Amino acid sequence: MIKKKSFTLIELLIVIAIIGILAGILIVSMTSATNSANDARRKADINQLVNAITIIKTTDGVLPTETNANCKLGSTNSSENCSGIQAKLTTQGIAIPKDPVSENYYIYNRVSGDDFTISASMSDASTYTYNSANFNYSSDSPIKTSCNAILNAGLSSGDGLYYIDPNGGDSSDKFQVYCDMTTNGGRMDTCMEI
DSSP, rough: OOOOOOOOHHHHHHHHHHHHHHHHHHHHHHHHHHHHHHHHHHHHHHHHHHHHHHHHHHHHSSSOSSTTTTTEOOOOTTBBHHHHHHHHHHHTTTOOOTTTTOOEEEEEEOSSOOOOEEEEEEETTEEEETTTTEEEEEEEEBBBBSHHHHHHHOOOOEEEEEOOTOOOOOOGEEEEEEEEEESSSTTTEOOOOO
């Protein structure tokens, strides 16, 4: 009798487990890459708006007045839109971009006749802002020390990836973790640096 060689059930299960682990790593990596791409798009949108508004300010000598402070660029709702600057941008044929994920509007604030700020919310819940008074792009970081701190601060958007800084110091040593926000009040199930 000829003996046929084949894989045992244990060998097949080990291969399936390895494929599952590799797929999980790939999904986490792709999420991080997608977040980075969306943040790059937000920064490019802010830069495009800064350039267009700077041209308007240079051409007209002053920024248009706004009825709403911290208004939403592109909104059609009169109680929250930026009617003055939106009219100027539209006249120049400039399309006003929106957030690539949430379709939210970028926030514009006319600080004075000469100065303005534009801001966007980033993937890690920080706010990226341009301030024309000092020609500075900055990012404020609401990075918390734990998943529970994120949940308690009202910064949770459900289960998912968040940045934390356990030592609470300089956020340059922050790292990304998966937070389970729906069970046990902001428990951190998996901790990984990406």
